[in-house]
Amino acid sequence: MTDPPIQTSPRSWCATALVLVLLTYPIMGSKLLPFGGGARYMSVLAGPLSLVMLLLFARHERAALLSSAWQWSKPFLPFVAGWTLIQLWHRVDAIDYWQLTRVFWGAVIYLGARWARLTRVHLAYAACAGALAYLVIGSVEVFIMDRPRAWGGVYENRFGQFSVWLSGLCLLHVVFAQQGDRLALWLRSSLLLGSVAGLFAASLSGSRGALLALPALLPIVFVMSKAQRRRLITPSVVAAALVAAAILLHAPTQERLELVWQQTIQYFTQPSFVVTAVGIRLEMARIALQVLSEHPWAGVGFQSFPMLVEKYPSFATIPPPVLAFSGFHSDWGHVIAVGGGTLVLALLGSLLLLARRTLGDAFLMWCLLCAVIFSISELFFCNKLGFSYLVSTWALYAAARANSSASGER
Numbered sequence: 001m002t003d004p005p006i007q008t009s010p011r012s013w014c015a016t017a018l019v020l021v022l023l024t025y026p027i028m029g030s031k032l033l034p035f036g037g038g039a040r041y042m043s044v045l046a047g048p049l050s051l052v053m054l055l056l057f058a059r060h061e062r063a064a065l066l067s068s069a070w071q072w073s074k075p076f077l078p079f080v081a082g083w084t085l086i087q088l089w090h091r092v093d094a095i096d097y098w099q100l101t102r103v104f105w106g107a108v109i110y111l112g113a114r115w116a117r118l119t120r121v122h123l124a125y126a127a128c129a130g131a132l133a134y135l136v137i138g139s140v141e142v143f144i145m146d147r148p149r150a151w152g153g154v155y156e157n158r159f160g161q162f163s164v165w166l167s168g169l170c171l172l173h174v175v176f177a178q179q180g181d182r183l184a185l186w187l188r189s190s191l192l193l194g195s196v197a198g199l200f201a202a203s204l205s206g207s208r209g210a211l212l213a214l215p216a217l218l219p220i221v222f223v224m225s226k227a228q229r230r231r232l233i234t235p236s237v238v239a240a241a242l243v244a245a246a247i248l249l250h251a252p253t254q255e256r257l258e259l260v261w262q263q264t265i266q267y268f269t270q271p272s273f274v275v276t277a278v279g280i281r282l283e284m285a286r287i288a289l290q291v292l293s294e295h296p297w298a299g300v301g302f303q304s305f306p307m308l309v310e311k312y313p314s315f316a317t318i319p320p321p322v323l324a325f326s327g328f329h330s331d332w333g334h335v336i337a338v339g340g341g342t343l344v345l346a347l348l349g350s351l352l353l354l355a356r357r358t359l360g361d362a363f364l365m366w367c368l369l370c371a372v373i374f375s376i377s378e379l380f381f382c383n384k385l386g387f388s389y390l391v392s393t394w395a396l397y398a399a400a401r402a403n404s405s406a407s408g409e410r
Helices: 010-021 025-029 038-054 061-091 099-114 121-144 156-175 185-205 215-222 225-250 252-270 277-294 305-311 333-357 361-377 385-408
Strands: none
Touching: 010 038, 010 099, 010 385, 025 038, 025 121, 025 156, 025 385, 038 099, 038 121, 038 385, 061 099, 061 333, 061 385, 099 385, 121 156, 121 185, 121 385, 156 215, 156 361, 156 385, 215 361, 252 277, 277 333, 333 361, 361 385
């Protein structure tokens, strides 16, 4: 279902101020920049300002506003509702509503972006600036501060994920520039530079899971850009070469990739548990499967591994190194332990609804694929920063698409 039209006549200074604030979304992955490192971008800066701007709407427009916000929110609701209800089922002492609040602020940001007539050109600037900023931050941390891996004051894997995310957006802005986007030559060049910058920033983070999202770019580009397939062959080869160069030239990243195979073999061949990054993830996957077999429908209301051992004696064999972790290193393991098959179905329901919204939109498709791929080896949908990044990016690109359709651009 398409969003209802919203006829607005925004005051120029208000619209300009709101656009500038909305374009700060790339900085959420770094505490070194204002409002970074968390969802404060949504709840303190962009969301409240959007809410204030919406007061300028006339009364007769409010029905269209509420309908538009509802349509935007619906794909996220199965997972958010499932997460909340499963906590009520397990009588969790302090129910966590953070996912619900993120969707609320995302809806407000979406309406604010509609009101301010945000376009994909605006978002092209934001993606490019964000990728370049991540490269500068990563380079300073690794080459000047002598950190082994770039982390932006947040977390190495999260820093790498957002770097890859922005790198892909930069490339997609060049490939799928609409006729009405009017990307200047210097902006196209900057976007290509931003795409490369994001890749190198990701390599500096040493995040292996983040790099797994890169192959998803090729099917998006080739399937959705049929008329340009031949022209895209050379850039694709060049991009692949740059990724390989980034890995080969940065020895720590290369070594971490080689460890994946070695640690996987070690987990299955050693008689006792050996503490490695891959081994811990595999052990957590085993625990999740055990939870699913013993508590298939509602999980155990997981809050921590020590809680799991205390309430369910059959999990007493969990190795001490795993007990030190606050949660699973995978959304799917975490969802199974929290809510069993019920919550898994809720998450799958949201993913299917989101996938329907990506039809014909390479940017939303890339955002969803990144989130799904990152969810395999890290908490993303079940992580405040990861989920906030998905919701805010989804709101901005969905609003830009709706604004483009409303203005008649193709």
